[in-house]
Amino acid sequence: MKEFGYRRAADVTGALALLADEPEARFLGGGTNLVDLMKNGVERPALLVDVRELPLDRVEETPDGSLRIGATVTNSDLAAHPAVRRRYPALSQAVLAGASGQLRNMATVGGNLLQRTRCGYFTDLARPCNKRDPGSGCSALGGEHHNHAILGASDHCVATHPSDMGVALTAFDAVVSYETVDGPGEVPIADLYRPVGDTPHLETELPPGALITGVTLPPAPVAARSRYRKVRERASYAFAIGSVAAALDVHDGVVREARLAFGAVASRPWRARTAEHALTGAPADAETFAAAAEAELTAARPLPDNGYKVTLMRNLAVAVLTQLAEEAAR
Template identity: 70%
Template sequence: MREFAYQRATGVREALTAVAEEPGARFLGGGTNLVDLMKNEVETPTRLVDVRRLPLGGVRQTDDGGLVIGATTTNSDAAADPEVRRRYPAVTQAILAGASGQLRNMATVGGNLLQRTRCSYFADVTEPCNKRAPGSGCGAIEGVHHNHAILGRSEHCAATHASDMAVPLAAFDAVVQYVTLDRTGEIPLAEFYAPVGDRPDRETTLPAGALITGVALPPAAVARHSRYRKVRERASYAFATVSIAAALEVRDGLVHDVRIALGAVAPRPWRAGTAEAALLHGPATADRFRAAAAAELEAARPLRHNGYKVALARNLIEAVLTELAEGSNH
């Protein structure tokens, strides 16, 4: 690990100024991703500005019935919050499916969203990786890629976004709140992660030097009937192979509202808008769920060794929606 300076910020403006004045400075939350990458010299910041003690934590209710989760809230605290558990159970389930208890106690909500979209080629500085070294190539395309993207990738990068929490946030139209030295702003999560294209090193649309202050979850009655399921290669402490966050409201046998997002299939959380549109106002049956899943996966472009993810994602959508439909009281 290379030498770096450490600064504990006592105010938001102090933190923003410190990062703005030094090009190599980075904000530090829990450090569960950043510090690991620093150990391998994948990330080499010259200064870490610790923001954990800034007054940006906690969960609060909004006037319209939604919630705002502060950026420095730990993943453990976010998952345990009674209102998160009651209104958005899939968010709690997703957080608890991620990492280990020790890491969840350190990781922050803002840092979780900013963790690098990565794979083993990104983490190894001896391998080619357009994300780490633009123009060097993507070793995964013709190499080891069994757990890489089948949707939204490009020939320049096929890595998947690792966050569990971001998947239900995508399903429930979360909005990322941030502040810079001269303004505050918001970015819908649907626009927060940049398309891969030919610049996979550019992962988000967050303005340079901006500090995430919170994540807003708009009111959504359907979210109370939600579920997160993660398929992985071992029972704990493993990235998803495919995951899903889904919510379903059925009235008189018809789909009144539905939300679906997939994880580990794309460089960002994948909102399954095609499947949602195919299901809305139609019968809540296994056949319809299967057809909607197939329609969503028509856009998949698997690599040589990860085509199994197409069938896995299709089956997962059908299974989880069927379970939600059977548990509906409407």
């Protein structure tokens, strides 16, 4: 590991100043992704600015009915918070599905959203990777790619975003707040992650040196009846091979509102807006759910070894939506 400096920030202004003074500095939250990448030589910061002690560790209900989540709230605290469990159960379920208890106790909300979109070739310094070394090529295209993207990918990168939390936040229109030396800003999570295109090494729309300070979930009554389901290759904690965050409002057997997002299918959490449109105003039955999922997945462009994901995601969406519809009918 490259030798690096370490500074602990006491406030947001100080954290931004420390990063501005060192072009090769990085913010450090829980370190569950960054430190691993430093160990294998992918990340080589000259300075780590520890932001864990910044006053950004609260979950608060705001007067307008939104839920404000500080960037240094740990994953464990987020999943256990009564307002999250009551108002956005799919978010709590997604966080609990995301990692082991030890990792959840360390990982932060801001860090989770900024973990690198990656595959095994990203951390293999002996193999080409456009995300690690722009212009070098994508080893996954002709190599191992069974768990790679089927939506929104390009010939430059087919890695998938690993966040479970991000899938649920995407379904509920979360807004990410940040600070820079020039002042505050915010971006909807749907716009946070850049399309892959020919620059997969550029992952977010955050300005250089920006520090995520929090995430706001707007009021969404439909989210109170929501579920997150994750499929993985082993029962212990692992990245998803497919996941669904869904919420459904059903009245007299008809879908009045639907929220749907997919995970492990693209370089970012995938909001299934085509499926949502197909669901709204339609009968809340398995035929409708299957047709909506298939409409979303017509854009899929699987590789030779990951075509199974199309069937997996269709069946997973139908299963979660059916469960929600059955609960609504009770």
